[in-house]
Amino acid sequence: MRTSNVIVFFTDQQRHDTTGVHGNPMGLTPNFDRLARAGTHLYHSFTSQPLCGPARSSMQTGRFATQTGVFRNGIPLADDAVTIAKTFADNGYKTGYIGKWHLGGSDPVPKQERGGYQSWLAANLLEFTSDAYDTVVYDVDDQKKKLPGYRVDALTDAAIRYCDDHQNDPFFLFVSFLEPHHQNHTDDYPPPDGYREQMAANIWTPPDLATLKGTSTWHLGGYYGMVKRLDEAFGRLMDALKSLDLLDNTIVMFTSDHACHFKTRNNEYKRSCHESAVRVPTLITGPGFLAGGQVRALFSTVDVAPTLLDAAGIAVPGDMTGKSILPVIRDHRAPWRQDIFFQISETETGRALRTDRWKYGVTSDYDEDLPRSDVYRESYLYDLANDPYEMVNLVGMTPFRETADDLRKRLLAWIAEVEDGHQPEIRDAKPRFPRQHRLKPGDLIGAQDRERDVDPIE
Template sequence: MSPDDNASMESPMPQSQRPVNFLLFITDQHRADHLGAYGNRVVATPNLDALAAAGWRGDEMHVATPICMPNRASLLTGRYPSAHGARHNGIPLDLQSSTFVDVLRQAGYRTSLVGKAHFQNMTDNPPPWPPNPADRLAREAKVRGPGRYDQENRNKWLTREDYDLDYPFYGFEDVDLVDDHSDSVHGHYRQWLRRHHPEVEALIGPKAATPAPDYVLTSFGQAWRTAVPEELYPSAYIADRTIERLERAGGQPFFIQCSFPDPHHPFTPPGKYWDMYDPDEMELPPSFHTGAAPLPHVEWLYRQRDSGKAVKHTPAIFACTEREAKEALALNYGSITNIDHQIGRVLAALKRLGLDKDTVVIFTSDHGDYLGDHQLMLKGPIHYRGLVRVPFIWHDPALPARGAGSALASTIDVAPTILARAGVAGFNGIQGKSLLDVMAGKAERVREHLMIEEEGQRVILGFDARIRCRTLRSDRYRLTIYDGAEWGELYDLERDPIEARNLWDDAEYADVKADMMQALARDMLYHIDTSPYPDALA
């Protein structure tokens, strides 16, 4: 079966069971085990825990790639980065791409996005292709289709009151954009704040922050105690605008994506959420002190830290100290509890408006964060579980989808699952698979192996070129290979759930390694794009 077969053979949901609405919550850089529903005993997430208890929880949901921009593109398209082309941050998703949101829009749904988009570059950097069409490199570069690729440009949003998106924006008919991270976001939120609360806009950023001398992370810009009040912080604005859309819903079915930029670093939980959790009371991850020999690229990070050369103020991965890990955990928990509160407000409005009985509510994230795993911080091309495993909650009032499941699932499965539940046919090129049968208990799995891709922007971690790697997960094992490296990673997750012992060169696991390598080769071949050829000709 080709990747396209899944889209063409998907059985639409009977019209009598079709839900009127979809509400998708997504957070940014939020690992699965930082929710009470996933076993965390510290972070308070009562609203999301209740949603999970009344719905279905995916315990093995993984990213297509652990990077914001390409994984968000995978969520929209149901395709791997190698297929949709936005392989790393900075490469925009082609405006001509088919997205499940646009399919819903064409089927009669009102489609809205509130919060972070990140389908195009949200910094001031231009698209990464040469501007001169006479240049040989420009002729050979794969340039995107027609349209504006500066629609999420930070400087233009901050300097122009009339700046806006072209609609529909990747299928979204209307958007309240809140791009970037911490309290220093831009988009419609900043335009609104400047018009209605100019005194609060002056409180944004580390220079206006309340002093927090006890936190080491503030010394290199990975955290600050924001002076922006809770009720005007970006997360509250996103909840407010989502509620407004619910109140204006009328009788038209809707798809709303409510997208929070937190708990992504820099950490700036507002008000009481800043010190809701005490760093001194945080427990380090079990993998922080394993005593095992580190991987070559992890060892390189340790050397940078121990020699005082670690770069800690950028978005890139670095090796952290115990204190840094504990502070990050505490502030991350504060941001998550704030988000949970805002989601609770939206869910209360959904119920108050009588929409809860006709709305499928979904919760997920675009990728995780090490947050002290193996003495690492933030994210990078090392596919430990805390980075690549994300939450996935599906609450469906019309289907008997309850409990939890351990089927290997991917971000690329979200699009076909929503389309199947809506009874709307998919589009050619979808590589993900519907999870409906798994959630309903009619199937135990959707795949035997799961692949994760990654392509980096920068030369880091001691490599002599930009890192490209591929990971394959089975129910028991994780294998990762790196382009240009003779070594790799192999873990027996049943015996070693914290991924402390690399079995790549272990003779006892030689057959497992060979089988996983062959399965990875077949999975990569399977997921080579066959579009635009119809299924019958693929």
């Protein structure tokens, strides 16, 4: 078999629980669900920062946002950044990018700001150059192109044409959709005509949204309609690969840049380290990933580039912070990290850590010109084993002080490693004495010991 092609099918602002394999009962994602079961389902998959530009910089470089310099929106990725596209190209691959970029300084995106992609049919801010039925992008020569059809279909058609044109070349193709992100100028989630009505007939509301509401009461139908059309497009792309006899030598990843909390955690849709904003659906299928099963290791955006390069047999550049998860897929007992790190440097300055059981987050006063803070305050602590939708904030609760102290040490270790040895102060939350919680210190110690003994991929 010749060198494997690699495709990334990349959605924007998609919650993990839009998929059937994560418990959504509406049947929105039959293609994702089928391929997740037949291939490798990265069950615990997270963005490194819940914001478009920073997350995309991590996706393209295998580094955290403060390392890439793109710590908030509006900062272009450095021209000399080592990217996944440049690395594939250096190893004989044709590289192509279709859709939303959000790592440049203008539209059309100057060639030097395209991350090294050779073929180009994209817009920096697709949400502003286009609408649901008005897909406008720019080609490799900066010429404006209007593509026919609903925007998801228009970009999928372009991706299929790219695969058809490169049947005899090893290629790396990144297809970046705007959906199910909101359309900014209308603050709405516009699905294909008729889909909103279909969703309304049997809509399921996740527990956090059912309780906290936000904008989900009027946005969820359109959002789900966009997810349904994305899954249909994913199926069309896979059908095209099969018809072109490319299915057996093409690795395909489906993932998203971040999720959506529908204004339940702050005054917009993301920029929060809650599960509803950071947890995304991710699968990989194709050679090396068939029958990989459900992998519960903690997977981050920074791991995408190393994983795909490793799967293609290409050495991972030494300055990538993320790791290839391929050894864990091959052997679920292989060693892997026990926690995962999140950054926010827009709207709020915050840091968070997630283990298999706990979520611990700290925040600081926001300064838009600074990527980090010297002083943080404890803001939340959630027991995900008993509260997966993060409805009960345990921060400051005296029985959980020992757990918070342990998580703080682990968070500070991540900050020091990723942020050039930075050692900020994290101040305790104001103590709160439990009423309904009747835990003894011995119960807490047992919980911590059990967590350390848990195989992260069981």
